[in-house]
Amino acid sequence: xxxxxxxxxxxxxLSAAPxxxxxxxxxxxxxxxxxxxxxxxxxxxxxxRVAYLGxxxxxxxGWRPKTMAxxxxxxxxxxxxxxxxxxxxxxxxxxACRLQTDVLAQQPDLVFLECRVNGGGGYERQSVEGVxxxxxxxxxxxxxxxxxxxxxxxxxxxQAGRQTGFGTVxxxxxxxxxxxxxxxxVEIARREQAGSLVFKAAEPxxxxxxxxxxxxxPGDAGHQVYCEVVARSFLAMQDQATPVNHELGExxxxxxxxxxxxxxxxQTRLSAGWVPVDLAADPVYREDFGxxxxxxxxxVKCIQAGETITVRWHGTTLGFSDIPHGGTxxxxxxxxxxxxxxxxxxxxxxxxRYARFWYLPALPPGEHEAVLTVRSIPEGAACxxxxxxxxxxxxxxx
Numbered sequence: 001x002x003x004x005x006x007x008x009x010x011x012x013x014l015s016a017a018p019x020x021x022x023x024x025x026x027x028x029x030x031x032x033x034x035x036x037x038x039x040x041x042x043x044x045x046x047x048x049r050v051a052y053l054g055x056x057x058x059x060x061x062g063w064r065p066k067t068m069a070x071x072x073x074x075x076x077x078x079x080x081x082x083x084x085x086x087x088x089x090x091x092x093x094x095x096a097c098r099l100q101t102d103v104l105a106q107q108p109d110l111v112f113l114e115c116r117v118n119g120g121g122g123y124e125r126q127s128v129e130g131v132x133x134x135x136x137x138x139x140x141x142x143x144x145x146x147x148x149x150x151x152x153x154x155x156x157x158x159q160a161g162r163q164t165g166f167g168t169v170x171x172x173x174x175x176x177x178x179x180x181x182x183x184x185x186v187e188i189a190r191r192e193q194a195g196s197l198v199f200k201a202a203e204p205x206x207x208x209x210x211x212x213x214x215x216x217x218p219g220d221a222g223h224q225v226y227c228e229v230v231a232r233s234f235l236a237m238q239d240q241a242t243p244v245n246h247e248l249g250e251x252x253x254x255x256x257x258x259x260x261x262x263x264x265x266x267q268t269r270l271s272a273g274w275v276p277v278d279l280a281a282d283p284v285y286r287e288d289f290g291x292x293x294x295x296x297x298x299x300v301k302c303i304q305a306g307e308t309i310t311v312r313w314h315g316t317t318l319g320f321s322d323i324p325h326g327g328t329x330x331x332x333x334x335x336x337x338x339x340x341x342x343x344x345x346x347x348x349x350x351x352x353r354y355a356r357f358w359y360l361p362a363l364p365p366g367e368h369e370a371v372l373t374v375r376s377i378p379e380g381a382a383c384x385x386x387x388x389x390x391x392x393x394x395x396x397x398x
Contacts (some may be wrong), residue, residue: 019178023171026163028186029233030171033178034240035143038110043241045077051103053095053131054114056088057149057216059290062223063184067230074231083108087294089354091118092127094295096257097319097389099131104138111135116148116166117216121319121359123257124169130257132177133248137258140245144177146170147230150185152199152215158189176252182233184226191225255316255362263388265300269310269397274300277384284323284384288352295355296321296386302374303382309372315392316365320372321357323347326381333360333372340373357389367395 019032041048050071052064064084071080085102087094092115103111113131120127135142154164163171167183174181188211191197198205200215211222218226251258277285277299285292285299311318322329324345332340341360347353360370374383 019175021171021175023168023175024163026158026161026167026183026186026189028183028229029236030174030181031233031237031240032174032180033246034180034237035110035145035234036240037141037243038143039238039241040243041109042075042078042238045079047079047081048110049081049083049106049108051083051106051108051111052086052114053099053103053111054086054147054149055090055118056086057117057218058112058114059084059086059088060217060223062218062220063226063230066223066227070227070231071234074234086114088291089118089356090295091115091120091124092131093121093123093257093319093359094357094389096127096130096134097260097391098262099134099260100138101262104135107139108142110143110145112145112147114147114149116154116164116170117151119166120169121357123359123362124166125173125253126256127260128170129173129252130260132173132179133251133256133258134260136246136248140247141243142246144179144246146174146179146181148181148183148185149218149226150188152212154185155189155192155199158183158185159193173252177246180233180237182230184229187225187229188222257391259315259393260389260391261394262297263311263313263390263394264298265296265309265385265387266298267394267397268388269308270300271306271308273302273304273307274309274385275302277301284325284353284382288354292323292355295357296323296384299384299386301382301384303377305374305376307374307383309385309388310369310397311372311388311390312367312369312395312397313390313392314365314367314395315390317360317362317391318370319357319359319389319391321355321386321389323353323355323384325353327378329377329381329383330375331372331383332375333370335360335363335370336368342375355386359389362391365392369398 324347329345
């Protein structure tokens, strides 16, 4: 049990959490302020709504459903509801922009954020803090837990006790807001170093647990280890069940993505050559349908250069979602009438035509207008466009 003094600190709702864990050190579990509302609901036998916000590792039939099954078995008196908004290929940046529509609209009691492997699109610090502040702005009694998965490139650092660069960012934010963190990679790294686990192998290895085939996505046995780490971390927190309001205070960074959203492409101003995509039949859209539907949503496409998309917003930056394919698609974006920013959209995935997204450089806060112009499309291809990621507030088209 926590001491009475510790509980009083929590109840005071300090705007600056008194946590001084070394953000550069890798450690399996740091409870900080725990998950007080979740465990209060569990003890009361209430409904607990758990959102798993992450990329393909979370979207897989792995640690997410395994932990949900464990919660239900471990705490049979409570009713657990799974919220699964995970989308392959997305990190904290996309999470911040879709948080309202995909997560908060479903009123979660707990939000897991898994994004260390996929990153944050160059906006790691801004987007992770933005997720935290959006969650608590809507409901200060929603608990948050950062969960860190591992890829092969992180292995040596974690074995040496060093946190990754993005992990350091997340740990700094976790210290500030008192958010518990669970590093699933520490146990994987320990077993690999001890010789009982092979991190990457195409085939089974006798006497050893093969963690993954590609160095990123765990197999079933790897996901089971992830589940076990989450389970023991939860058991270590379960006595922390004194509900308090999570206080926001001042942000670590003034440019954090506390206001961000997805803007449906139909709510932008489109030139005449864009047509709606047939989501049920379009072969490019359907090739990797789960990811593309999650990322582009309702989409449009054009087959001729010169077509435009115009977006007005009050904020700092925009992101555009698309499906690069057929060669190089070139687009140019003029912001506030300035020199166009040119982007070559090339598909880097060899197996499927994956949906992607990209951002304009950040601007000073204020009212802005961006005009995207399609400059060239390979023969036989089309330029696809879906939801616009808006850091700020969309404004009506002129």
